[in-house]
Amino acid sequence: MKKTLLILLTLGLFACNQQTDNTKDLQDQINSLEIKLTNTYKPGFGDFMGSIQAHHAKLWFAGQNENWDLADFEVHEIMEAVEDIEEFHKGRKETELxxxxxxxxxxxxxxxxQKNAALFNSSYTSLTNTCNACHKAVEMEFIFIKTPDTPPSSNQGFEPIK
Ligand code: HEC
Known part of the structure; x- marks a missing residue:
């Protein structure tokens, strides 16, 4: 009886020891994943802004050409970048704005x-004013956004495909 108890106890201790080994391995793995995660490339706030800038410009020419499908696409690209900022730059004062x-x-x-060109133009002006209102709020009024005069890229057409 005493012997069986001793054997069981030894086995138990062995199992415990085994578990601590596994826990240590897991902890090591977690640590190395954490290091990898902190070193993963994450686009900066300014990178997202650069993308928003391009879509803001294309949106204007899509609207002026009444290419409503492209305009819709560009608005969604801006929205996606806004969502990415909210996800990747959580907690920043700029993000809260x-x-x-x-x-x-x-x-x-x-x-x-509504395919309403007049409403498009007035809304576009308030969008641009909002870009500048935020840049002002974060003391970067030197980043001044305006309605573009020329398309941002010459290799993309803005007229609707007939
Ligand atoms: C809620 C605040 C906010 C709004 C709204 C906003 N921006 Fe910005 N923008 C910033 C901040 C903050 C920076 C500086 C980013 C950095 O630190 O790199 C910036 C930087 C920029 C830059 C500078 C990038 C460069 O390299 O020159 C451009 C261009 C830009 N924004 C365009 C726009 C456009 C276009 C809109 C509107 C469609 C807009 N932003 C709306 C906060 C905002």
Missing amino acids: MGMILPPLDSISKAID
């Missing part, structure tokens, strides 16, 4: 749905 861009984007979406 991001919501201000939604009303003008909604208004542009409405104009696109």
Whole structure:
């Protein structure tokens, strides 16, 4: 009886020891994954802004050409970049201000749905004013956004495909 107990106890201790080994392996794996994660490339706030800038410009030419499908696409690209900022740059003061861009984007979406060029133009002006309002709020009024004079890229057509 005593012997069996001793054997069981030894086995038990062995199992415990085994478990601590596994836990240590897992902890090591977690640590190395954490290091990998911190070193993973994450686009900066300014990278997303550069993308928003390009879509903002294309949106204008899509609207002026009444290419409503392309305009709709460009609005969604801007929205996606806004969502990415909210996900990848959580907790920053600038990110908390991001919501201000939604009303003008909604208004542009409405104009696109209604194929309403006048509403598109006035909503686009308020979108651009919102870009600058935020840049001002974060003391970067030197980043001044305006309605573009020329398309951002010469290799993309803006007229609707007939
Ligand atoms: C909620 C605040 C906010 C809004 C809204 C906003 N921006 Fe920005 N923008 C910033 C911040 C913050 C930076 C600086 C990013 C950095 O630190 O790299 C910036 C930087 C930029 C830059 C500079 C990138 C460069 O390299 O020159 C451009 C261009 C830009 N924004 C375009 C726009 C456009 C176009 C809109 C509107 C469609 C817009 N932004 C709306 C906060 C905002």
